[in-house]
Amino acid sequence: MPIISAARLAQCQKMLFMSPVALGDFLYLKTFLVAFKQQFPHITIDIWLDDNRCNSDAWRLSRSKILQQWMDTEGAFNMTFGCTDSNEAMQRHADLAKKQQYDIIFCHTVSKSRQYSHLAREISAKAFIVSSIPKKASFGLLNSWFFRHSDATFVLQDNMLPAAHHITDRYQLIFEKITGMHLSKPDMLPNLVVPTTILPVTKTWLEQQFPNPNKQGKLLFMNHLSTNVKKDWPIEYLFSLIKQIAQASDEQRFIINTTPESYHEVSLATKAFTEESGLQVAVFTVNEHFFELPSLIAAADFVITVDTAILHFAFAAKRPLLAMMRQKKPYWAPPESPTSHVMYATEGKGHIADISVERVLTKYTQMIHND
Numbered sequence: 001m002p003i004i005s006a007a008r009l010a011q012c013q014k015m016l017f018m019s020p021v022a023l024g025d026f027l028y029l030k031t032f033l034v035a036f037k038q039q040f041p042h043i044t045i046d047i048w049l050d051d052n053r054c055n056s057d058a059w060r061l062s063r064s065k066i067l068q069q070w071m072d073t074e075g076a077f078n079m080t081f082g083c084t085d086s087n088e089a090m091q092r093h094a095d096l097a098k099k100q101q102y103d104i105i106f107c108h109t110v111s112k113s114r115q116y117s118h119l120a121r122e123i124s125a126k127a128f129i130v131s132s133i134p135k136k137a138s139f140g141l142l143n144s145w146f147f148r149h150s151d152a153t154f155v156l157q158d159n160m161l162p163a164a165h166h167i168t169d170r171y172q173l174i175f176e177k178i179t180g181m182h183l184s185k186p187d188m189l190p191n192l193v194v195p196t197t198i199l200p201v202t203k204t205w206l207e208q209q210f211p212n213p214n215k216q217g218k219l220l221f222m223n224h225l226s227t228n229v230k231k232d233w234p235i236e237y238l239f240s241l242i243k244q245i246a247q248a249s250d251e252q253r254f255i256i257n258t259t260p261e262s263y264h265e266v267s268l269a270t271k272a273f274t275e276e277s278g279l280q281v282a283v284f285t286v287n288e289h290f291f292e293l294p295s296l297i298a299a300a301d302f303v304i305t306v307d308t309a310i311l312h313f314a315f316a317a318k319r320p321l322l323a324m325m326r327q328k329k330p331y332w333a334p335p336e337s338p339t340s341h342v343m344y345a346t347e348g349k350g351h352i353a354d355i356s357v358e359r360v361l362t363k364y365t366q367m368i369h370n371d
Contacts, residue, residue, distance in 0.1 A: 217251030
């Protein structure tokens with residue numbers, strides 16, 4: 001028996017899904033949210049993705065804008081509440097949400113789960129609120145107090161899943177236990193369809209960055225930065241890797257992805273590198289629309305990236321992928337295959353920077369020779 005009964009779902013008109021998702025999270029979560037909308041087309045789904053930090057950090061506000069652009073293209077969601085830069089702005093969002101008169105509020109958070117439970121009740125006094133929470137604090141003895149604003153809670157325990165499982169298995173269990181919805185294995189896989197309107201933008205960008213008609217070799221998409229310094233790979237390592245890969249052919253084209261906040265710094269370093277090496281290397285960051293990024297990834301012949309949304313987009317686009325990850329939460333890693341490999345940081349402090357250029361080059365060479 002699911003936490004939200006079939007009768008309650010049948011009567012529901014509006015649902016608010018509250019989760020401070022990042023890009024990778026949403027890639028997998030949206031599969032279940034879209035399927036939920038298809039199963040219950042009468043329910044209007046709004047999404048609250050504000051992480052409630054209420055600061056002006058450019059990266060989080062930019063990521064929120066990108067996520068909202070993406071959500072708008074899916075066609076399954078109505079209103080989205082993005083990240084705000086102040087307590088006053090967040091309160092305006094809460095006041096707007098109150099006016100929607102939600103029947104169900106579904107909270108899914110890894111952190112701040114108590115805060116979201118309280119905020120959900122502030123948004124609606126009458127909604128049925130269910131909170132998917134990460135673990136039982138104090139062995140669950142205080143959950144009834146911590147989550148007194150929720151009507152029900154669900155705690156996903158690792159022993160509910162096999163040792164070797166994927167993030168999609170975790171989301172499947174959460175949605176099945178809370179809503180009763182079950183998807184087949186193939187239907188759980190992420191899907192990322194690039195709008196055809198973006199394709200000319202990608203084509204033009206590539207032509208401008210790599211104009212030499214005699215040097216239109218393999219296109220490699222590379223990403224060395226994340227949102228956590230422990231998951232970054234030094235740019236000098238990236239340049240060294242590019243130089244060694246290019247020894248096979250100087251017709252190869254390399255794209256270095258970066259955030260808008262790091263674009264200037266990475267561009268300066270890359271300009272110095274290309275002037276010294278003579279290689280074809282371009283720096284990319286999203287300019288106008290989110291789908292510029294997955295469109296360019298889909299055009300690549302190979303993707304090399306640290307643990308960030310890039311690896312999940314490459315997996316969804318079925319591109320040959322070599323990813324570097326820390327040995328935490330291995331269920332985020334894409335399934336191993338001849339064209340998809342995750343290299344874990346096993347030396348030093350276990351940071352991505354502890355992975356050597358030689359190790360990456362060896363694995364890349366092996367993968368392209370087995371292709």
